[in-house]
Amino acid sequence: MSVEINVTGEVVTAYLSGEIDHHNAKEMRESIDNAIELNMPTLLVLDFKNVSFMDSSGIGLVMGRYRNLAKSGAELHITGAEAGIGKMLKLAGIEKLAKLEGR
Amino acid sequence: MQVNNKFTMTVLSRSANESFARACVSAFAAQLDPTLDEISDIKTAVSEAVTNCIVHAYKNKIGNIYITAELLEPNIIRIKIRDRGCGIENIEKAMEPLFTTAGGERAGLGFAVMQSFMDAVSVKSAPQKGTTVTMSKKISRRFKLNA
Ligand SMILES: Nc1ncnc2c1ncn2[C@@H]1O[C@H](COP(=O)(O)OP(=O)(O)OP(=O)(O)O)[C@@H](O)[C@H]1O
Numbered sequence A: 001m002s003v004e005i006n007v008t009g010e011v012v013t014a015y016l017s018g019e020i021d022h023h024n025a026k027e028m029r030e031s032i033d034n035a036i037e038l039n040m041p042t043l044l045v046l047d048f049k050n051v052s053f054m055d056s057s058g059i060g061l062v063m064g065r066y067r068n069l070a071k072s073g074a075e076l077h078i079t080g081a082e083a084g085i086g087k088m089l090k091l092a093g094i095e096k097l098a099k100l101e102g103r
Numbered sequence B: 001m002q003v004n005n006k007f008t009m010t011v012l013s014r015s016a017n018e019s020f021a022r023a024c025v026s027a028f029a030a031q032l033d034p035t036l037d038e039i040s041d042i043k044t045a046v047s048e049a050v051t052n053c054i055v056h057a058y059k060n061k062i063g064n065i066y067i068t069a070e071l072l073e074p075n076i077i078r079i080k081i082r083d084r085g086c087g088i089e090n091i092e093k094a095m096e097p098l099f100t101t102a103g104g105e106r107a108g109l110g111f112a113v114m115q116s117f118m119d120a121v122s123v124k125s126a127p128q129k130g131t132t133v134t135m136s137k138k139i140s141r142r143f144k145l146n147a
């Protein structure tokens, strides 16, 4: 599985792994959205520690989840992004939507 | 410009070929002894262009994606990614950051990523004929200990 979900109280953490591209994003998106729907978190944490590659499909994934969460006023945090992933997130201006934390 | 080496491949517009194509081009680029960051930039740019062929050019169908990579003097890689899909009406508009015709799950950042990760990107396109994206990047010459 390319996403592992952990639920602690009102916090859902999604541990992403492998390569995030258009081919893989759909499945990742669905498991994260399932977890959001099921648990109604106030905070979603997307953990990129084990992500080795990401293109703009990954940015689409982050932005889409942000929009989903915004409906219920929940927050989005991003953790563990290494340099290459960080470069993509920065180019997309993700820091305006989500709190970024180093690894 | 002198072409020192070249490879060409054709793949079907199946999403499984996104990772295959970027792996092939980055393995070829390794001949220029790029840094890990340079390899990562090339992989990402190729992934963007190939994904666009799959998602936009051949939306709801399967077609050929033609990929050529050339190694040029001085230490430059030039990559061409071509499709015979739907083409782009307004290239300038399409290349604007955040512009997308796909909506929903796409960010509209593919061209912005190609432009920021490569040195030069040019797009040729004709509606109903197809699109060619040509990108190049100069690879830094590193001091080789065992040269
Ligand atoms: N090969 C192509 N054939 C036809 N249209 C294309 C092609 N490449 C890009 N386009 C058009 O240009 C637009 C912008 O492309 P770009 O890659 O910047 O964003 P995107 O693919 O929509 O989203 P993202 O790349 O962030 O997932 C696309 O929405 C599409 O309309």
Ligand SMILES: [Mg+2]
Residues within 6 Å of the ligand: A056, B048, B051, B052, B109, B110, B111
């Ligand atoms: Mg794109």
